[in-house]
Amino acid sequence: MEILNSKKIRFLENTACLLRQDVIEMILNAGSGHPAGSLAMADIFSALYFYILKHNPKNPDWPERDRLVLSNGHICPVQYAALARAGYFPVEELKTLRKLNSRLQGHPHRKALPGIETSSGPLGEGLSQAVGMALAARLDSAVNSPRAKYQVYCVMSDAEHDCGNTWEAIMLAGKYKLGNLTAIIDRNNIQSDGFTEDIMPLESLREKYEAFNWHVLEMDGHNIEEFIGAANEARAIFEKPTVIIAHTIAGKGVDFMEFDYHWHASPLNKKQAEEALKEIKTLKGKIEETD
Amino acid sequence: MEKLSDKIFMEDIEQRATRDGFGEGLLKLGEENENVVGLSADVSNSCRMNFFAEKFPKRFFQVGVAEQNLVGVAAGLAVSGKIPFTATYSVFSPGRTLEQIRTAIAYNDANVKIAGHHAGLLTGFDGATHQALEDIAIMRTIPNMKVVVPADAIEARKATIFSAKINGPVYLRFAREKTPVFTSEETPFTIGKAEIFWQSLAGGKKPEVLIIGCGPVLYNALLAAKELEKEKIGVIVLNSHTVKPLDENKIIELVKKCGAVVSVEEHNILGGLGGAIAELLAKNYPVPMEFIGTKDVFGESAAPKDLFKKYGLEPKDIINAVKKVIKRKK
Numbered sequence: 001m002e003i004l005n006s007k008k009i010r011f012l013e014n015t016a017c018l019l020r021q022d023v024i025e026m027i028l029n030a031g032s033g034h035p036a037g038s039l040a041m042a043d044i045f046s047a048l049y050f051y052i053l054k055h056n057p058k059n060p061d062w063p064e065r066d067r068l069v070l071s072n073g074h075i076c077p078v079q080y081a082a083l084a085r086a087g088y089f090p091v092e093e094l095k096t097l098r099k100l101n102s103r104l105q106g107h108p109h110r111k112a113l114p115g116i117e118t119s120s121g122p123l124g125e126g127l128s129q130a131v132g133m134a135l136a137a138r139l140d141s142a143v144n145s146p147r148a149k150y151q152v153y154c155v156m157s158d159a160e161h162d163c164g165n166t167w168e169a170i171m172l173a174g175k176y177k178l179g180n181l182t183a184i185i186d187r188n189n190i191q192s193d194g195f196t197e198d199i200m201p202l203e204s205l206r207e208k209y210e211a212f213n214w215h216v217l218e219m220d221g222h223n224i225e226e227f228i229g230a231a232n233e234a235r236a237i238f239e240k241p242t243v244i245i246a247h248t249i250a251g252k253g254v255d256f257m258e259f260d261y262h263w264h265a266s267p268l269n270k271k272q273a274e275e276a277l278k279e280i281k282t283l284k285g286k287i288e289e290t291d
Numbered sequence: 292m293e294k295l296s297d298k299i300f301m302e303d304i305e306q307r308a309t310r311d312g313f314g315e316g317l318l319k320l321g322e323e324n325e326n327v328v329g330l331s332a333d334v335s336n337s338c339r340m341n342f343f344a345e346k347f348p349k350r351f352f353q354v355g356v357a358e359q360n361l362v363g364v365a366a367g368l369a370v371s372g373k374i375p376f377t378a379t380y381s382v383f384s385p386g387r388t389l390e391q392i393r394t395a396i397a398y399n400d401a402n403v404k405i406a407g408h409h410a411g412l413l414t415g416f417d418g419a420t421h422q423a424l425e426d427i428a429i430m431r432t433i434p435n436m437k438v439v440v441p442a443d444a445i446e447a448r449k450a451t452i453f454s455a456k457i458n459g460p461v462y463l464r465f466a467r468e469k470t471p472v473f474t475s476e477e478t479p480f481t482i483g484k485a486e487i488f489w490q491s492l493a494g495g496k497k498p499e500v501l502i503i504g505c506g507p508v509l510y511n512a513l514l515a516a517k518e519l520e521k522e523k524i525g526v527i528v529l530n531s532h533t534v535k536p537l538d539e540n541k542i543i544e545l546v547k548k549c550g551a552v553v554s555v556e557e558h559n560i561l562g563g564l565g566g567a568i569a570e571l572l573a574k575n576y577p578v579p580m581e582f583i584g585t586k587d588v589f590g591e592s593a594a595p596k597d598l599f600k601k602y603g604l605e606p607k608d609i610i611n612a613v614k615k616v617i618k619r620k621k
Contacts, residue, residue: 067371110370110399118370119398125363125391132367132375135352139328139373165391168360176352 002051004228012224015085016046020253020280022081022094028273030098033106036263037075037157040188040248043222048153049082052231057087060114066150067117067133071126072157072186073107074265080104080113088115124163127183130154131173134181134241148180151235155184159191162200167212173241174213181241182234183214186221188250190261209243221246253280294477295488300517306469309507310408312447313465314339317376319448320455321347327455328368330354331378332361337467338378338408358383359391362405366395369402374455381407381423381464385430396460397435404454405430405462411557412585412602413468413507418592424585428562430462431535438535439482440464440505440556440564443472446532449480457482466557468595470507485531485538487545489516493525499620500613501545502528504555505564508583508604512555515609526613534564542568543575551616552580555609560584579619581612 002008019042027033049055054066070079077097084091089103096102103112107121118129130152137148160166173181185205189196196202209216215237219226227246234242250264251257254276268276281289298304320327321343328350329335329343335353344351354361358379365375377384384405385392396403410423431438439454439461441447447465454461461482479486488509492498504512512528519526527545531538546552552572554565560582569580585602599605 063372069367118366119394122390122394125359125395128360128363128391129367129370129395131360132364132369133371134367135364136368136371136373139349140371165359165363168354168357169363172354172357172360172364 004051004225008051009225012046012050013043015050016043016224017280018085019046019078019081021277022085023077024268024273024276024280026077026081026094026097027267028270029095030267032098032267033077034074034265035268036190036250036257036261037072037186037188038078039252039254039257040221040250041075041078041155041186042252043224044184044227044246045078045082047224047227047231049086051228053153054150057115060088064149067130067152069117069126069130069133069152069154070108070120071130071154072123072160073120075186076108079108083113083115089113123157123160124165126156127154127166127169127173130181130183131169131178134173134178135176137180150180152181153184154181155186157191158185158187158189158196158202158205159199161202161205170209170212170214177213177239178241179238182231183241183243185243185245186248187245188248190250190264192261192264194261205245213240215240215242216245217242218245218247221248222252255279255284294475294479296473296475299473299513305472307444307472308466308469309441309444309447310339310465310467312441312444313406313451313463314342316448316451318342318346320452321350324374324455326372327374327376328352329376329378330361330365332356332358332383334379334408338406340376340378358387362388362391363395365403366399366401369396370399374402374404376404376406378406378408380421381410381426382421385426385462386423389429393433397433400435400459402458403460405460406465407462408465409467410464411466411506412590412598412604413466413470413557413595415468415595415598416592419589422590424559424590425562426464427534427556427558427564428566431567435460436535437461437482437533439533441532442506442509442530443470443474445472445474445476446478446480450482450532453480453482464506466507471510473510473513483533483536483538485529485533485541487527488530489513489526489528491516491520491525493520493523496523496525498525498527498549499617500526500551500553501549502526502553502555502609502613503531503542503564503568504528505531505534506557508555508557511604511606512609514606515613518606518610519613524613524617531564534567537567537571539571542571546572546576546578551578551620553583553609553612553616554580555583557604558584559587561587579616581616583609583612
């Protein structure tokens with residue numbers, strides 16, 4: 001693994017900034033989409049695709065690659081942006097999101113685009129598939145090898161913990177002690193109809209996961225260095241699956257979108273997009289806009 | 292006919308459940324291919340996955356009473372190069388798991404074989420909650436999905452083994468109750484290819500009706516054909532074990548010869564094998580058609596034979612349908 005120095009961290013932060021701009025432009029262009037979660041997870045997607053994941057954009061089907069399952073498929077704009085910026089397909093293609101004949105479906109389709117491990121969108125079923133992949137990795141690992149061939153990451157929303165299917169998968173991962181499985185929860189506290197704790201209280205998520213025999217880590221989902229540390233710890237934990245509860249701000253990076261559940265699935269108009277892009281590029285006025 | 296069981300209409304014909312054929316087939320597959328894995332939702336014994344589980348414990352995953360997870364985990368294994376077979380009752384999967392099957396298996400074109408057990412009225416005493424009568428209809432409307440309904444234990448074993456040769460989703464439907472084993476090792480079986488099981492000219496006339504069936508109830512169609520022959524009514528009985536994709540050319544060719552159709556299935560007459568055939572014929576070669584199956588109602592608790600009588604799946608019901616459809620021919 002590459003050395004993580006301050007230069008690399010700055011690169012990852014800048015990349016996150018770039019992903020946020022891509023997200024705003026894609027959703028503006030498409031006229032629909034889910035901006036809040038996509039912006040919330042930009043830092044984590046930068047860290048995943050540009051530091052943590054063992055992958056090869058030129059060989060997307062490399063058998064030993066780490067798997068990334070995006071369970072909450074509606075935040076695919078940030079994944080598409082990360083895949084394009086990592087070199088899976090031309091950045092230019094991001095403009096085709098949600099357009100006829102595009103490979104960039106409104107919710108990701110495994111058969112359409114390289115780098116997509118599974119089709120997703122309907123909530124609550126990504127972790128099950130990640131469990132299946134982690135079991136397969138274990139079956140394929142060398143006899144008597146303590147380590148599975150690859151790590152499986154499953155990005156999930158907090159709200160999809162309303163789904164019974166999610167808990168079925170959590171229980172099974174605990175049963176099989178899937179040390180090669182890392183779940184990452186975007187704990188942004190919002191969902192379609194409101195705040196998670198009003199719609200269906202989830203807390204204490206930590207204690208729930210611990211009770212299901214998982215190792216639990218919590219961190220600031222916008223602190224890239226902290227997140228990488230958590231992901232490294234998760235890889236090191238051998239005897240059980242790990243969940244990283246990443247505390248994020250919905251709509252992160254754009255003042256008028258932050259913390260507001262109305263932006264879960266609302267596209268921006270042109271004026272809002274311009275304002276959002278300016279805020280992202282200047283880190284809310286802290287630095288001068290460069291282009 | 293000569294390739295069916297020697298004991299086909301005898302009293303002492305062997306009786307075995309199609310689920311037993313599944314268990315044998317899966318065990319054989321496990322021996323032949325190390326990528327084959329099995330998953331069950333707390334019903335591995337009654338689905339006959341226990342033989343595989345005992346022989347290959349590392350390749351068997353017990354998920355508990357969690358059918359949605361069963362489907363999702365299987366999809367994850369499949370996109371990672373495994374050939375998973377899921378086993379639970381049809382009322383639960385596809386019954387409970389339609390959306391997971393749709394997205395995680397079919398849309399992904401994941402190589403999962405979905406074994407739906409305890410399907411149909413043959414589930415008997417457990418009653419309507421456990422008698423899947425809509426699963427064929429549900430599954431055949433999902434893109435990428437193939438649907439296979441074996442007629443007896445031997446065919447069930449062949450279908451299970453054959454399904455692993457197909458790279459993509461397959462739904463296999465099995466029954467709980469013992470039923471006559473009327474095919475043999477020599478009976479041809481290919482997924483997607485219908486086979487003629489009976490052809491009677493009944494005294495030199497050409498066959499008047501094409502009976503197309505699937506599943507164990509096909510045996511009743513053969514019993515009906517035999518009775519009809521005594522009355523000098525010639526019919527062809529076609530085993531359409533693959534409901535999707537239908538063997539369209541074979542069916543159209545035989546329909547042109549017979550001019551009328553009776554479909555026979557242990558399933559709601561809406562949307563199942565009969566529905567699939569009606570769609571095919573409406574577009575290509577419309578002829579009078581009658582449908583044998585449950586008439587858009589739930590089942591109930593009783594012995595399978597009593598249920599077959601009450602819900603109209605006996606040979607006499609098929610005979611009546613044949614006579615009725617002949618009258619409708621111009």
